[in-house]
Amino acid sequence: MVKGTAKKASNIFVWIILGLLMIALTGFGITSFSGSASQVGSVGSARITANDYARALQREISAQVAQTGRPVNLNQLTAQGLDRAVLDGLIARAALANETREMGLSIGDLEVARQIRETSGFATPEGGFDRAAYEFALRETGLTPAEFEQNVREDVARSLLQIAVVGGVQAPELFAETLTAYQTETRDFSVLRVTEAQLPTGLAAPSEDDLQAEYAANEAQFMRPEMRAVTYAWVRPSMIMDDMEIDEQALRDLYEERAELYNQPERRLLERLVYPSLEEAEAARASLDAGEASYDDLVAARGLTLEDVDMGEVAAPDLSGAAAEAVFGTEEQEIIGPVESAFGPAIFRVNAVLDATQVPFEEAEEDLSAELAAEAARRAIDDIRGDVDDLLAGGATLEELAGDTLMELGTIEWSPGSDEGIAGYDAFREAAAAAREGDFPELLELSDGGLFAIRLDEVIPPALPPLDEIRDEVAESWLARHRREQLAAHAQELVGRLTRGTALEDLGPAVTQEVQIRRQDFIPDMPPTLVSQIFQLDSPGDTAVIPGADFAVIARLDEINSGTRGSPGAEALLALVSEQVRQSIAQDVFESFGQALEADVGISLSPSVINAVHAQFP
Structure with missing residues (x-):
């Protein structure tokens, strides 16, 4: 079992390496580093070479280009701190490589060879190993076979170490169940709209002082752009x-070219269900007439869909003689047949009748002229x-x-x-x-x-227009804010009556009920924060006021419904949440493990080599 898991993980890492090779260093002219300038740093006995760092930077640049669709250079990566993130990733890999060496964890040459041979990117059309393709791919990325094979060996060893560290991590059952219950909880509540018509005094028009205050307080809102x-x-x-002068003969010639458009025969929107034999078609029609099956049932029984039998618009000449006569010989029947068609006995369904059209030249002339x-x-x-x-x-x-x-x-x-x-x-x-x-x-x-x-x-340049130029706009802004405030204040007054024993249904017209509402649901024509505020209420009977632009809402929590346990949907969600929690914990554990390794053996970096690598990038 462990061997199978290790093989699966190692195959994944070979694929990762191969994918990275395909995008590294292509077309950027990054030179190889050697001699004293070949090492960016080390973690214990594991070295981080300048070439490793250059390739990792180029991979990040390529990823940024693919994501944004725009050219990206190293200066832009540095401004975002991504160069350091790339280096941190290499340090983490080196720390794990050092640990695998200390533990004596490795794989043999036969396993490395098997991993490479089974990589489809290096395969011939017949399924064998393509040595030329293998060497070409490595040559394009500046790697020797020995370097690539060592990378495979180290990545598989790291995968084995990762499996050993986090392979047994499981999500706490209570934690996953709590998250699932939170996500699947629903609530029932009642909603009362408070509209402008319900305001005791209505809305007064703004005074000059109101407009001046609104104008002064919202200069940014009224500012005109550049x-x-x-x-x-x-x-x-x-x-x-x-x-433009248009020749009448040209108009008539164009009309003749469009004759089929302006003069169309009667058409039908048809569906055709074909049977292998007349006997089967007659049996199907009998079940249809007896009410034992619908036309859609017959289609499904043939293993077809309505799209399969749809013929679209059909004129009489499009059908064979018997079928054309049967289909176009009546305007009363929806189901016709069985009748012999070009493909065998068929039952037709007429979905619509499109009358013949005849548009004379005089009616079409204006459009043609234009x-x-x-x-x-x-x-x-x-x-x-x-x-x-x-x-x-x-x-x-x-x-x-x-x-x-x-x-x-x-x-x-x-x-x-x-x-x-x-x-x-x-x-x-x-x-x-x-x-x-x-x-x-x-x-x-x-x-x-x-x-x-x-x-x-x-x-x-941007400018604030004088009040006299935008008086209507300022008045509209004041009214919108004032309306919202007045509606919210009146709604709060009504809530006060609820606390004194008045029922919500007695406060205004048409209280509506919402049931089985989930946290992520959205209710049309209601304030967008309504659902989130309902889920902030603690007990049935609690109320909330949600202001809106044209009306305020009084919402009363009626029922808290616990998530359904045991249903297929709930069990599937529980499994998904459990896996997400497990992966999150495993990631945290492995990151902590890596940080402990780095702290234990120490990190050595060479700023001069790092700068030399940076200098190679345009």
Whole structure:
């Protein structure tokens, strides 16, 4: 049993090593270290080489690139403290390697060879060992076979030591059960909404002093962000399409091309259930007519799904003669058949009847004209692209572009989040954000085939508008806060009546009940903190007031339901929690073991070699 466990763990470590090899040092030109500059440090007799450290740093850089999708360099790792984390990981590995040596824990050459031969990354298509692939992978990562094989030996030994240290760790049964009971507990409670209509005096309009106080207390809320004053020249197909001349013959030709779209025969939304023989189909129809089975039951009995039998929209020509006549010969029957189809006896179900459509040219002409006009406008815009580029290259201003071409001039005070007019286009927003004062205008494309060029005139710093300019906004803010406060205060008054014996149901209209609510549940149209506050109540009958923007809530705890014991769901959760707790304890135990080893034998580091490794990275 121990041997089997050790093999499984060692295989895992070989895979880890192989995975790390595939990403280490590729394409970064990290040189090998030798001589006196070859050792970053040591823990006892276990050495941490400069090459080990360089490879570990490169693995971390590669992982960061994969995670963020952006280039990452060593300076960025250092700023986040990740270089130290990488080194700490190597120190921990070295401490374990030193301990395995002290204990005499190792594996033989035959086991190392078996581990490598059984690694699929080094296998031939026939399943044998590919020596060339093995040596190529090691060569790409700067390792010799001897170094890699020693790594395999040490990692398997470390895995055996880890199994010995934490293999017997188990989660305390009471602890796991307590966590599971906490997670599976549910609560029943009643909810009463307190709305503005229930306020005894209603909400008064804010006075001038109220507005002044609101304005002064919330300057950050009313502050306008940095704005960019932008002048732009642009042209879109929709701006010039009305000026495009459309040939009537072209319209008629397009109508003819779309004939199948404008003139469609009657269609049915059909499902077809095919049987091997007519006798089986007739027996199925008999059970259907007798009410012994539904069409869905028949589909399931054939081992099919509704998706398997769905034919979508079907016209009469799409079916064979007998089937077409049967299906399209009636508008009353939902179930048709059995009837012979192209695939054998079948029972059809009609889900909908789509009437034939005939759209004459005169009705379609407006849409067709708009389509051709838009295409012509896009071509016209494309035709002026070269002239506009030449004008801009010659120093023409945007104002001159608007005077000499199809483009129109406009201005906008833009800030991130603006989406009106030209700011509705991603390309404009990106250009406006990147523009600098003094930049020469550049011709850019819009997503609908339009063109534009911009000029940044001024960067307007963030500013607080005068109260008179945003009076309505300040009033709305005051009313929202005042409403929330008044609703919460009135709800607290009602709770006071509860303590004097009034029932919750007598305090207002429509008390609602929520049952079997879990800690992680969310109740729509209720304050988001409602459930969490219910679980903070101690006993049935306790109440809580939860303020909201448009109403406050009085919630009364009615029942605390202990987690269900013995159900498959609860047992599965208990097993999951037990395993998570076991893994957490095992991790803590092993980390403590490693720290004790480091403290026992001592750590030696060479700052000069560490700096030399860092200097090799771009």
